[in-house]
Amino acid sequence: MRTIKSKEDGNVLSAKSAKKKPSNYLSKSLYIRGLQCHKSLYLEKFHRDLKEETAAEAQERFDIGNMVGESARGLFPDGVLVPYIETENGVAEQLRLTSEAMKKGSKVIYEASFQYDGIFVKVDILHKGSRGWEIYEVKAGTKLDPVYVDDAALQYYILTGAGIKVGKAFISHINGGYVRKGALDVQKLFTSEDITKQVKEKQLFVIEQLKKQRRMLKGKLPKIDIGPHCSDPYECDFCDHCWKHIPDDSVFDLYGKGVNPFDLYAQAIIKQKDIPLDLLNRAQRQQVVATAKKQNAVDKKKIREFLKTLSYPLYFLDFETFMSAIPLYDGVKPYQQVPFQYSLHYQNKKGGKLYHTEFLANSGIDPRKPLLEKMLTEIPDDVCILTYNMTFEKRVLTELSTQFPKHKKAIEKWTDNMQDLMVPFRQRDVYFWKFKGSYSIKNVLPVLVPQLSYEDLEIADGGAAMDAYHQMGAAKDNPEELAKIRENLLAYCKLDTLAMVRILETLGELI
Ligand code: SF4
Known part of the structure; x- marks a missing residue:
């Protein structure tokens, strides 16, 4: 199985260091996974063998993220880069390099690294503003997604906990309206949205969620059924495992907009042939009836x-x-x-x-x-x-x-x-x-x-x-x-x- 590791996970789950981490250890990506579904977090920690082979799209998303992250450095040029170090002492070394850059008076640090409450994070861009340090989290999407705020809220929690005075937090995402003319204009390519208020308001939520996730990880596999959370905000990589009881020609194979398949599933209607036809629109009814009767229709x-x-x-x-x-x-x-x-x-x-x-x-x-x-x-x-x-x-x-x-x-x-x-x-x-x-x-x-x-x-x-x-x-x-x-x-x-x-x-x- 090929695994795509986040910058933070890469450090904690490297072969040598993973054994030393407590079973309820969390990272930023594990925390975000846990917000989506506790079962997904549990499986990721203890049953990675059940994970689907990482899709090519996941690798592509990862590559795009890296490329976009590197381009965004142009928003604040000439910064100091704290490289990702995958050795046994990698975390300590990245923390040391960050601290050294701050002490030397660097105003811009790329991939600045911090640890607090047992969680290690890397900040895409850390910029010294007039009111303290500013966090810039870079995203390849074209709009401010709520999950980005959760991401930045955890970073804010770690940095403030580590004693860093954080003045502001931003999400820098791609500006979908930018049209390239000549050299790439990084200032126009990215839109930076100030999310300081949302991030501060989320601090209690972060503390509560971390507690819940850690408590959950000490217990048994949580009983969580499939639902819209399996693909929101991300496509879960344990779907093969959790969805294996769903047969062919199920309510989830209905095409087009119409009845919500999860509403049917909640009523224990799983196979298309069990759906009361009056719940379906014309196209879906045609699909269900045609499948049941193995019927073709041709309007000459x-x-x-x-x-x-x-x-x-x-x-x-x-x-x-x-x-x-x-x-x-x-x-x-x-x-x-x-x-x-x-x-x-x-x-x-x-x-x-x-x-x-x-x-x-x-x-x-x-x-x-x-x-x-x-x-x-x-x-x-x-x-x-x-x-x-x-x-x-x-x-x-x-x-x-x-x-x-x-x-x-x-x-x-x-x-x-x-x-x-x-x-x-x-x-x-x-x-x-x-x-x-x-x-x-x-x-x-x-x-x-x-x-x-x-x-x-x-x-x-x-x-x-x-x-x-x-x-x-x-x-x-x-x-x-x-x-x-x-x-x-x-x-x-x-x-x-x-x-x-x-x-x-x-x-x-x-x-
Ligand atoms: S497939 Fe759905 S229920 Fe299963 S772990 Fe993922 S999000 Fe949770």
């Missing part, structure tokens, strides 16, 4: 109407994109989807020869210009373009037109002529019980076109494609590895548009 009139909206030549388009908390290129916002690849199948007439073309950018460059230039040579401006989930492709194209205004007209013609193959599935004009309520292409394809599958591909979803594109950068000196990643990416994106071709053919066969 609606499919005909949809097919009439298409014209030939018909171009099937799909983009792959990546995003980054810190915008890498001009005109890009934090977390904006930047296209690096597309696949294009096209037919000049219905049932005619199928052509394919594609583009995949080299890593390490801004991919938008070469991508758009190739599209301009390959897609006439008066053809019908078919996508699956048109909102996404339209947004990517609109952002390209903002960045390259001289091609705005051509791009607008593409978006004006765009149609969405997802529509008949989203509207349930075609509904097969095996879709299980979903209209995602990943669920629709294997049911309608079983001979095509994502299962045999190395890359099977957009998140994996994004990771692979990042890996191309790391593999730039290894031609063999690079060629393999490129091949996998091209195969994945090509299947997305070929899937559309075959699904459209199947719609034709259904009527």
Whole structure:
């Protein structure tokens, strides 16, 4: 099992030191885990073997957090860094380095380290203000989340307990409205919100919660059932263990908004077939009834109407994109989807020869210009373009037109002529019980076109494609590895548009 350790946990749970810690030892991340669910904290301390394999997303979140934390240091440049030291005496050494920097009169300390009440914390940025030290906790999110306040409240408790005069506490999070122009403007990239009042008001709460968590850890595994807390504020990594009694086709597999599955669960209704139908909206009722009877529904009139909206030549388009908390290129916002690849199948007439073309950018460059230039040579401006989930492709194209205004007209013609193959599935004009309520292409394809599958591909979803594109950068000196990643990416994106071709053919066969 791969474990992602927080800066604080890394010190206390390193192989040598972990044995010496009392069983009710807490760290900042353990405290936050305990606020979410006592059972999760207990399992983390005593039954880590029950934890799911750490997801790639968790590693990615961790990497993003580190990258954002390092960028935020630009808010207060020229500080002293207290590095993370993972040795037996690592904690003592980090405390010593922090104390030394403060004594020497440093006004800015990165990763300043403190310990009180048996809890060790590292502060992202500690800045000496006119009214004492200011805590800056850096977050990769784009808004002030309540859990950030809990995080900072514990830090305030530790620092004041350790005798530090803390004047203010801030959360510095990403400003989602920032648009990069030229060099990165760190002052604009981050928004710092003063949460001193909330943090001070939480001090009694922190003391009480620490007591409760420590008391709980001395006892047996708490009896806590599953609930909305399993994914709020974070996806719990013990779900595999706690949710194993939930069968397939349960109330939690109902698609779309409607009845709250936890309300049903509280009434001991777990299987979809046990739900009184009058509690469900139209789409959910269709899902439940179709699953129970293994029934498919096809509205031929609606499919005909949809097919009439298409014209030939018909171009099937799909983009792959990546995003980054810190915008890498001009005109890009934090977390904006930047296209690096597309696949294009096209037919000049219905049932005619199928052509394919594609583009995949080299890593390490801004991919938008070469991508758009190739599209301009390959897609006439008066053809019908078919996508699956048109909102996404339209947004990517609109952002390209903002960045390259001289091609705005051509791009607008593409978006004006765009149609969405997802529509008949989203509207349930075609509904097969095996879709299980979903209209995602990943669920629709294997049911309608079983001979095509994502299962045999190395890359099977957009998140994996994004990771692979990042890996191309790391593999730039290894031609063999690079060629393999490129091949996998091209195969994945090509299947997305070929899937559309075959699904459209199947719609034709259904009527
Ligand atoms: S899965 Fe839910 S109930 Fe189980 S430990 Fe996690 S949060 Fe608690």
